[in-house]
Amino acid sequence: MLILSRRKGESLKLGDDVEITVLRTAGGQVSLGITAPRTLSVLRGELAAAVLAQNQAAALGAPSDAELGALSGTFRPAPG
């Protein structure tokens, strides 16, 4: 892992198109400004990890046919 120190107002360039600027540091938090092409996804690391973990939980914890069949009665729209 590359480790760099930056102060408020200083920035990092990633390739030609991405720039990350330190805007503020306070109370153990760092506020970053990110300039990047709209086509590039910028996600909080914990959110990306949570989606990955939940996808894996969904595959591993898929219900049995009987469980899903039983639940379907609860969710089926009432006849109108």
Next chain:
Amino acid sequence: MQTLQSVASTRFGALDAPPAARYRLLRPLAGFPATGTLIRVALAHQAPFVWLQSAEEPAVAFAAAPADLLREGYRVELPPWDHGLWSAARGSETLVLLSFKGAPSANLAAPVLLDPSRRVALQVLNPAGGWGVSEPLERPRPPC
């Protein structure tokens, strides 16, 4: 003429998937880079729930539900980086993956969109609504 594709599935055995049931993922699901196509499997006795079976990984199948069935007024906002990938088509379907590991839950933060006209699918991070990845699986309450 419809070309059936036989897909091996640990859950369903050999699945004969017609083209209309096959959805090419525009981006792999997080955690499943080897899955490029999802087969939508709808069983009458499990409606309105459906299955999304990986065409490439027999052991990978997701139970899913229409998002608006779980939360009334649920809507998806595409994040800016997906605008070039996805354009909502008539008949598009928004599904959320269910997990029964622990208390049953639904991932309302990252729904899977299906476009039956192009037969493509995309899991997106939905910034609208502030939904979580593990919301309780419950029926929306009827309005008072």
